[in-house]
Amino acid sequence: MRAIIVDSKGPERLRLAEVPEPVPAPHEALVRVSAASLNYGEVVHAHGRQDNGLPPLPDGLVLGADAAGVVVQAAADGSGPAAGTPVVSMGASGGWAELRAVSTATLGVAPADADPGALSTIPVAGMSALRGLKRIGNILGKRILVTGASGGVGRYAIQLARIAGAEVVASARSLDRHGADLRALGATELVGSPAEISTTVDGVLDQVGGQQLVDAFRALAPHGTLVSVGHSSGEPETFPFGALFGDAGRHDRAIVSFFLGAQSDFEADLTWLAAQVGAGTLDPGIVWRDDWANASEAFTALLDRRLGGKAVIEIR
Ligand SMILES: NC(=O)c1ccc[n+]([C@@H]2O[C@H](COP(=O)([O-])OP(=O)(O)OC[C@H]3O[C@@H](n4cnc5c(N)ncnc54)[C@H](OP(=O)(O)O)[C@@H]3O)[C@@H](O)[C@H]2O)c1
Structure with a gap:
C-alpha cells in the first residue's frame, strides 16, 4: 500500500512511498483511509524544526494521527465497530496511509453521509x-x-x-x-x-x-x-x-x-464530535484540501504558519 513516511535524508522529510500493509493486533480494526488531516506538531517534529525534547522520528515511520475512513476488518477480539462502519480514527501514527490498523479504543463511529475530510480534522x-x-x-x-x-x-x-x-x-x-x-x-x-x-x-x-x-x-x-x-x-x-x-x-x-495521548475513553467523545461535524454544528475549519500527492505544499504552508486552519489530504 502507499503511505506518507518519514525520510530524514530526503529533501522534504516526508514522502509518499510503497510500504507493507499493517497487520492489526487483536484489539485493532483495519481501516481503509479516505482522508487525513495534518497537525503542526507532527509535521514540525518530522522536519526537526522545533526542539520539543523528543527523540527524532525514525525513518520509515508512517506518520499521521488523524484519519477518517471505513472499517474493512473488525478487531479480532470483538471490540469496536463492524466492517463497513464509517469511522474517525486517532493514533500516534499510521493515519497517512491507505490502510490503518488502529486500536478500537481510539475509534469513533461517524454518520454514514458525513464528509471524511471534515471528519479527519477531529481527533487531535x-x-x-x-x-x-x-x-x-x-x-x-x-x-x-x-x-x-x-x-x-x-x-x-x-x-x-x-x-x-x-x-x-x-x-x-x-x-x-x-x-x-x-x-x-x-x-x-x-x-x-x-x-x-x-x-x-x-x-x-x-x-x-x-x-x-x-x-x-x-x-x-x-x-x-x-x-x-x-x-x-x-x-x-x-x-x-x-x-x-x-x-x-x-x-x-x-x-x-x-x-x-495520556487521556482515555475516546470512543464516545470521538463519536459525538463526528456527529456534530456531520450535522454541520461544528465547522472543521478546513483551509487547504487536496490529493495527498500534493501534501508537500500543505507541509510547507503549515511549517511557514500560513494556514490558519486545518489541512486535509485526500487519499486516493
Ligand atoms: N498537548 C497536546 O496533547 C496537544 C494536542 C494538540 C495540539 N497541541 C499543540 O497545540 C498547539 C496548537 O495546535 P494547532 O493544531 O491548533 O496548531 P496550529 O493550527 O498551527 O495553530 C496554532 C496557532 O497559534 C498561533 N501562533 C503560532 N505561532 C505563534 C506565535 N509565535 N505567537 C503567537 N501565536 C502563535 C497561530 O495563530 P495566529 O498566527 O493567528 O496568532 C496559529 O493559528 C501546537 O503547539 C500543537 O503542537 C498539543
Whole structure:
C-alpha cells in the first residue's frame, strides 16, 4: 500500500512511498483511509524544526494521527465497530496511509453521509479542544480565553466553548485575516494577544505558550484554570516576581499541563464530535484540501504558519 513516511535524508522529510500493509493486533480494526488531516506538531517534529525534547522520528515511520475512513476488518477480539462502519480514527501514527490498523479504543463511529475530510480534522484538534475545555470544568456562563484561536485546536475550542455556554474571548495575532471568521465561529471578543485583556477570564485554553501564557495567567480570575495545550510560540515562559502571588483577587489559580495521548475513553467523545461535524454544528475549519500527492505544499504552508486552519489530504 502507499503511505506518507518519514525520510530524514530526503529533501522534504516526508514522502509518499510503497510500504507493507499493517497487520492489526487483536484489539485493532483495519481501516481503509479516505482522508487525513495534518497537525503542526507532527509535521514540525518530522522536519526537526522545533526542539520539543523528543527523540527524532525514525525513518520509515508512517506518520499521521488523524484519519477518517471505513472499517474493512473488525478487531479480532470483538471490540469496536463492524466492517463497513464509517469511522474517525486517532493514533500516534499510521493515519497517512491507505490502510490503518488502529486500536478500537481510539475509534469513533461517524454518520454514514458525513464528509471524511471534515471528519479527519477531529481527533487531535477537536479532541484536544474538547478535553482541554473539560479540564477547566463547568464553563456555563463563564468567560473563557482561547489563544492561538485561528489554529486547528483554537477554532474547535471557540465553537465548543460556545456550545457549553461560555462567553469566548479569542486571541489571535492575525485578526485582520481571521477576525471575522473567529466571530462567526462564536467568539464574542477578539484580542491580538492576552496582554490586551482588561476584564478577567475564568478559564484559558492556551495553544501558544511563552509570553502569551504568562499574560493569560495574569488575566485569570480567582479559582480560574489555565490549560496549557500547545507551545506554538516556541518561547519559554518567564513569570515576573509576584505573578504567582495568591493575594486578594488572585488566589487559587491553576496552570495545568495537557497531553491528549495520556487521556482515555475516546470512543464516545470521538463519536459525538463526528456527529456534530456531520450535522454541520461544528465547522472543521478546513483551509487547504487536496490529493495527498500534493501534501508537500500543505507541509510547507503549515511549517511557514500560513494556514490558519486545518489541512486535509485526500487519499486516493
Ligand atoms: N498537548 C497536546 O496533547 C496537544 C494536542 C494538540 C495540539 N497541541 C499543540 O497545540 C498547539 C496548537 O495546535 P494547532 O493544531 O491548533 O496548531 P496550529 O493550527 O498551527 O495553530 C496554532 C496557532 O497559534 C498561533 N501562533 C503560532 N505561532 C505563534 C506565535 N509565535 N505567537 C503567537 N501565536 C502563535 C497561530 O495563530 P495566529 O498566527 O493567528 O496568532 C496559529 O493559528 C501546537 O503547539 C500543537 O503542537 C498539543
